Amino acid sequence: MTDDIILSTRDLKRYFNLGGGMLAKTGTIRAVDGVTLDIRRGETFAIVGESGCGKSTLARLLMRLLQPTSGEVTFDGWDIATLNGRALSALRRDMQFIFQDPFSSLNPRMSVGRLIAEPLETHFPQMTAADRREKVAGLLRQVGLRPEHAGRYPHEFSGGQRQRIGIARALASGPKLIIGDEPVSALDVSVQAQVINLLGDLRDDLGLTLIIIAHDLAVIRHMSDRVAVMYLGEIVEIGTADEIFETPRHPYTLALLSAIPVAEHGRETTRIALIGETPSPAAPPPGCRFHTRCRFAKDRCRTDVTPLRSVKNEHRAACHLFEEIARTREETIAPAVAKRQGAAEARFALYRSAIEGRGVRPQDQTQHDREETIQ
Ligand SMILES: Nc1ncnc2c1ncn2[C@@H]1O[C@H](COP(=O)(O)OP(=O)(O)O)[C@@H](O)[C@H]1O
Ligand SMILES: [Mg+2]
Numbered sequence: 001m002t003d004d005i006i007l008s009t010r011d012l013k014r015y016f017n018l019g020g021g022m023l024a025k026t027g028t029i030r031a032v033d034g035v036t037l038d039i040r041r042g043e044t045f046a047i048v049g050e051s052g053c054g055k056s057t058l059a060r061l062l063m064r065l066l067q068p069t070s071g072e073v074t075f076d077g078w079d080i081a082t083l084n085g086r087a088l089s090a091l092r093r094d095m096q097f098i099f100q101d102p103f104s105s106l107n108p109r110m111s112v113g114r115l116i117a118e119p120l121e122t123h124f125p126q127m128t129a130a131d132r133r134e135k136v137a138g139l140l141r142q143v144g145l146r147p148e149h150a151g152r153y154p155h156e157f158s159g160g161q162r163q164r165i166g167i168a169r170a171l172a173s174g175p176k177l178i179i180g181d182e183p184v185s186a187l188d189v190s191v192q193a194q195v196i197n198l199l200g201d202l203r204d205d206l207g208l209t210l211i212i213i214a215h216d217l218a219v220i221r222h223m224s225d226r227v228a229v230m231y232l233g234e235i236v237e238i239g240t241a242d243e244i245f246e247t248p249r250h251p252y253t254l255a256l257l258s259a260i261p262v263a264e265h266g267r268e269t270t271r272i273a274l275i276g277e278t279p280s281p282a283a284p285p286p287g288c289r290f291h292t293r294c295r296f297a298k299d300r301c302r303t304d305v306t307p308l309r310s311v312k313n314e315h316r317a318a319c320h321l322f323e324e325i326a327r328t329r330e331e332t333i334a335p336a337v338a339k340r341q342g343a344a345e346a347r348f349a350l351y352r353s354a355i356e357g358r359g360v361r362p363q364d365q366t367q368h369d370r371e372e373t374i375q
Contacts, residue, residue: 006177006209007039007062012071014057018282029282031057033233034071039177044203044210046220046241048256049230050278055213058230059181062211063095064088076176093123096170098180102162106154112165113150116140119172139168144198160191167198177209184219196223217256221245229253232281232289235308239315249317251294251325288320296325 016029032054039045047055060066062073064080073080075091083091099105106115116136120127127135137147143164154162163183170178180199184192200223203210214220220227220241227244229237229252237250248254255274274293279285285292291301300320308316319325 004041005038006041006076007037007211008072008074009035009037009062010072010074011036012058012061012073013069014054014061014066015069027282029280030233030284031281032061032068033281033284035230035233035235037228037235037238039209039211040225041176041209042203042207043225044200044212044223046224046227047211047213047230048215048217048220048227050256051215052278052281053230054233054281055215055230056181059097059179059211059213063097063179064091065097089123093173094176096173096175096178098163098166098170098178098183100182101186102159102166103154103186105166106162106169108154110153111150112140112145112152112154112157115154115165116150116168116172119169123173135172139171142171142202143168144194158191159187160195163187163195164198167195167202171202171206175208177211179211179213181213182215183212185214185216192219199223217245229256232279232284234289234318236290236306236319237317238308239311243311243313243315247311247315247326249311249315249322249326250290250319251296252290253317254325255293288318290319296321296328 012032012035013030014032016031018027018029035054035058047058049055057066061068062075064073064083068081075095078087078091080091110118113133113136116139117132120132120135133150136150140147140149145161145164145168149157154165157165178199183199184195187195196219199210199212202208212220212224222241224241227239227241228235229244229250231252237244237248237253244253245257248257252274259274275295276293279289279292285302287303288294288297288301288306291297294301298321304320306318306320308318309322310316311322
């Protein structure tokens with residue numbers, strides 16, 4: 001492992017057994033099924049895919065909140081499966097989690113000050129009460145809140161502000177890496193942009209590595225350096241954000257992109273529709289797991305497994321046919337995808353404008369933004 005890799009996995013698997021007794025094959029859910037990843041220090045890495053594809057299980061494995069069925073996770077040179085005692089508490093300090101729902105993840109009976117002081121007490125027991133108060137005030141400022149908010153309770157804040165409190169709590173231990181499991185999907189779109197903007201600023205200011213999990217591709221377009229697309233417990237495509245959004249190769253990625261709604265009336269253009277339902281992760285199809293929903297599938301896709309293959313540079317896709325599909329795409333699908341990409345761009349514009357407005361403090365923001373700022 002080189003120095004610029006902070007976190008890596010090798011053939012990581014986590015299966016869940018359903019019911020008691022004999023473990024019939026159909027009774028085993030393959031939530032994460034052979035994921036190999038290298039996360040670079042300082043990057044924002046996004047993991048996308050439909051609900052149930054194994055994103056949260058993967059996140060919990062990365063943090064050792066779950067034990068793998070098999071495979072390895074290495075964080076900063078440590079094999080995390082074998083950590084215990086002090087080494088495990090160091091891991092808990094270095095890697096923090098931001099939850100999807102900022103409401104249920106904050107204890108409603110604790111003041112904001114207590115909520116943020118708690119991880120400080122855990123990780124820095126020698127800190128004096130005065131230093132702790134000062135640190136809490138600093139963390140509140142860092143996430144765009146005010147020191148006097150420390151005396152208030154979570155219910156007094158809006159969703160976006162509660163997520164800021166969750167972020168302050170995650171920052172308290174001075175982590176190197178933060179994993180956000182759908183950190184903005186419970187928020188309004190305009191508020192999503194603010195929270196994403198904040199995460200990007202914190203990454204730059206503090207030199208953090210971010211892993212962001214999302215089912216909404218628009219959310220991650222402008223914030224991530226690299227993207228991995230998951231389907232039924234596997235990574236089916238991985239590349240830079242530009243590669244994934246501009247030259248997607250896996251038919252599943254094409255379908256995800258084409259599913260971004262077009263805000264326009266009139267005739268529907270070609271959509272790269274997904275056929276049928278997602279198969280159960282307890283009985284993934286043989287061959288390419290995506291073949292049952294792929295309009296390009298051929299015989300070999302039904303029998304031959306699909307390892308990730310190189311597209312160009314480090315862009316890789318797990319599809320037997322991506323060269324062929326890319327040619328088809330140029331002729332017939334490209335215009336439809338371009339239109340979707342146009343629609344996606346319109347949604348991304350919101351994020352872009354938020355990103356361009358970096359450094360704007362809550363008190364300087366527009367009327368709409370100000371609704372998010374408690375007085
Ligand atoms: N503790 C568990 N016990 C049994 N099945 C689980 C458990 N956690 C997740 N699963 C199953 O594993 C699969 C992946 O779930 P999850 O990782 O939550 O997906 P995502 O976050 O992408 O929606 C799903 O089929 C889910 O039902
Ligand atoms: Mg999830």
